[in-house]
Amino acid sequence: MTNSANSDIARLCKEHGLRLTGARKIIMQVLLKSNDHPDAVELHRRVSKIDSRVAIATVYRTLNMLRDKGVLERHTFADGRARYETTDNEHHDHLINVETGDVVEFRSDEIERLQEEIARAHGFEIVNHRLEIYVRPLEKPQRRAGRAKA
Amino acid sequence: MTNSANSDIARLCKEHGLRLTGARKIIMQVLLKSNDHPDAVELHRRVSKIDSRVAIATVYRTLNMLRDKGVLERHTFADGRARYETTDNEHHDHLINVETGDVVEFRSDEIERLQEEIARAHGFEIVNHRLEIYVRPLEKPQRRAGRAKA
DNA sequence: CTCCAATTGCGTCGCAATCGCAATAACGCC
DNA sequence: GGCGTTATTGCGATTGCGACGCAATTGGAG
Ligand SMILES: [Mn+2]
Ligand SMILES: [Mn+2]
Ligand SMILES: [Zn+2]
Ligand SMILES: [Zn+2]
Numbered sequence: 001m002t003n004s005a006n007s008d009i010a011r012l013c014k015e016h017g018l019r020l021t022g023a024r025k026i027i028m029q030v031l032l033k034s035n036d037h038p039d040a041v042e043l044h045r046r047v048s049k050i051d052s053r054v055a056i057a058t059v060y061r062t063l064n065m066l067r068d069k070g071v072l073e074r075h076t077f078a079d080g081r082a083r084y085e086t087t088d089n090e091h092h093d094h095l096i097n098v099e100t101g102d103v104v105e106f107r108s109d110e111i112e113r114l115q116e117e118i119a120r121a122h123g124f125e126i127v128n129h130r131l132e133i134y135v136r137p138l139e140k141p142q143r144r145a146g147r148a149k150a
Numbered sequence: 151m152t153n154s155a156n157s158d159i160a161r162l163c164k165e166h167g168l169r170l171t172g173a174r175k176i177i178m179q180v181l182l183k184s185n186d187h188p189d190a191v192e193l194h195r196r197v198s199k200i201d202s203r204v205a206i207a208t209v210y211r212t213l214n215m216l217r218d219k220g221v222l223e224r225h226t227f228a229d230g231r232a233r234y235e236t237t238d239n240e241h242h243d244h245l246i247n248v249e250t251g252d253v254v255e256f257r258s259d260e261i262e263r264l265q266e267e268i269a270r271a272h273g274f275e276i277v278n279h280r281l282e283i284y285v286r287p288l289e290k291p292q293r294r295a296g297r298a299k300a
Numbered sequence: 301c302t303c304c305a306a307t308t309g310c311g312t313c314g315c316a317a318t319c320g321c322a323a324t325a326a327c328g329c330c
Numbered sequence: 331g332g333c334g335t336t337a338t339t340g341c342g343a344t345t346g347c348g349a350c351g352c353a354a355t356t357g358g359a360g
Binding site: 076078080095097098104106108110111114115118119120122123124125126127128129130131132133134135136137138 | 226228230245247248254256258260261264265268269270272273274275276277278279280281282283284285286287288
């Protein structure tokens with residue numbers, strides 16, 4: 001798996017005319033294997049475990065480059081810090097558990113369609129959009145006469 | 151109109167146990183008459199025109215207070231700066247014209263309902279949400295063979 | 301009018317992200 | 331494999347938004 005990831009990274013760099021540098025290799029490798037939505041500091045932490053010489057400025061620069069190239073996406077959730085994920089083929093939006101910070105992805109073709117409709121109705125076309133739903137776990141429905149909670 | 155606005159402000163302060171200070175009067179007055187979505191710096195600019203002694207720190211503090219009291223809402227659009235608007239009775243979301251920065255408000259009960267449904271399906275209840283649609287004006291459909299644009 | 305806590309202005313700080321610059325390292329070429 | 335060019339990096343300093351500490355000011359209750 002590391003092999004195919006490595007060749008992916010080499011291909012990506014070649015395609016975009018970028019030098020395949022040590023820092024770049026590690027940062028992209030870390031990104032590709034992350035399936036959560038880490039911020040720059042967290043990415044730097046993970047990168048540092050592999051090579052502690054990589055500076056956070058390089059992480060930021062690499063993230064910006066890859067975003068410009070369309071390789072990854074940057075989200076800014078309510079906490080204000082930017083979070084990153086590799087661009088997957090299908091668009092999705094996010095549910096954010098406000099108690100744990102966990103992120104759940106979802107996609108609603110209905111909502112996507114309605115947005116198009118709304119933009120159209122106002123004389124616009126959509127460039128992009130952002131839908132974040134901040135949620136908390138539902139109370140487990142007590143089976144019969146649970147005692148009142150707190 | 152200034153009269154009713156003034157009494158609104160006095161009432162708001164009394165209701166929340168706040169002193170009706172000079173800075174507060176001006177800041178709230180400016181907020182109430184703004185129907186766009188200004189950021190703190192822009193609000194400070196508008197406030198300064200009325201009384202140049204008001205510090206931006208006071209603007210920030212007042213905005214935070216009023217947000218805590220539920221009098222106004224803070225949005226953070228893609229540019230990263232926080233923008234404010236007085237809370238109106240009905241929730242709405244935003245269309246943002248990426249070319250001009252203009253903000254258009256809309257409300258879709260359909261989308262609101264679908265969000266509830268999605269959250270529920272994942273075992274969550276919604277705390278709040280954020281939907282921003284970044285748009286650009288539709289090309290005017292040329293009536294017959296208009297010359298190509300630019 | 302007096303008194304005191306709430307509020308303000310000012311300067312400073314914190315944090316995420318960016319930038320300038322000298323040192324380093326890819327990589328095309330031989 | 332070495333060379334030279336130049337993109338890239340690490341480091342430290344800087345920016346920009348927003349918050350904070352504190353002494354001075356000021357509402358407003360009595
Ligand atoms: Mn995602
Ligand atoms: Mn609005
Ligand atoms: Zn979407
Ligand atoms: Zn909504």
